[in-house]
Amino acid sequence: MNNYMICLDGSTESDRAFAWIEGIALNDPSKQIKIFLLNIIDTKPIDKLNLDFDHDKKICAEKGLSVYANRLQLNNIKYETILVETYHSMRETIIEQAEKHNIDMIILGHASKNKLKRVIDGDLRGKIATYLLKHANCPLIIFK
Template sequence: MAGGVMVAIDESECSLYALQWTVENLRQAASPLIIFTAQPIADLSYIPAATYGSAPPELVRSLQEHRKKVSLALLDHAKEICTKNGLTDVETMMEVGDAKEAICEAAEKHQVKLLVLGSHGKGALQRAFLGSVSNYCVHHAKCPVLIVKN
């Protein structure tokens, strides 16, 4: 699906607010609407290496499956929001990887006209140390980016 609007979501309230805002305010421009989420790569750094040497493969698979289920449930919920608001031309997609890079790559790949993101409301200090997905996308996406503040 090329063109249209892509809303990148995660499990946060602000991203679902951005989706709801898009559905309510950009109904005509949001067709087709792409709802995108990035499934993070399993972070096993909290498992003491001295205890296991490396994470057991079954643990890695279990964590990846759990994250996939959470991501798919999130996309289903997002699609329900669209359906309840009468928007039916909706496609959902998920990629595994770093959210900020995956969002920009998906937006370019699908030639979206507008990328919509929610704002987590991080202050300047938090953004400096933790980074900001929305800030990264504003500077790296090859399409206009709309940040919806909650």
């Protein structure tokens, strides 16, 4: 079984990454691909702003994951959804999930973000992609 994990955040880049891995899975004659759909809700920045958007973020994340899951299900592609709420680093959470699920490749959409967008997305210490390139124990594909 080939396990691929795609990090989804609703961006155009992650949509393109999903379309790519979906195409790979559709054209796999062995049908041995399993796609793990990962969405992380980072609650740290919200707490710092003293706002309570966690519930809305979770509902939005669940709806987003279900859209991708439905596409895979319609095409008979094996998948698993992973929704993680964390106060820890998003970068480290991605690595933890990859190790936990024996992921063979991580797929990530990457867009340039200003400082406010990084705070909202929980990328406070810098680029997630750069961290994953240095710390992931499996190959990483980045879509821009």
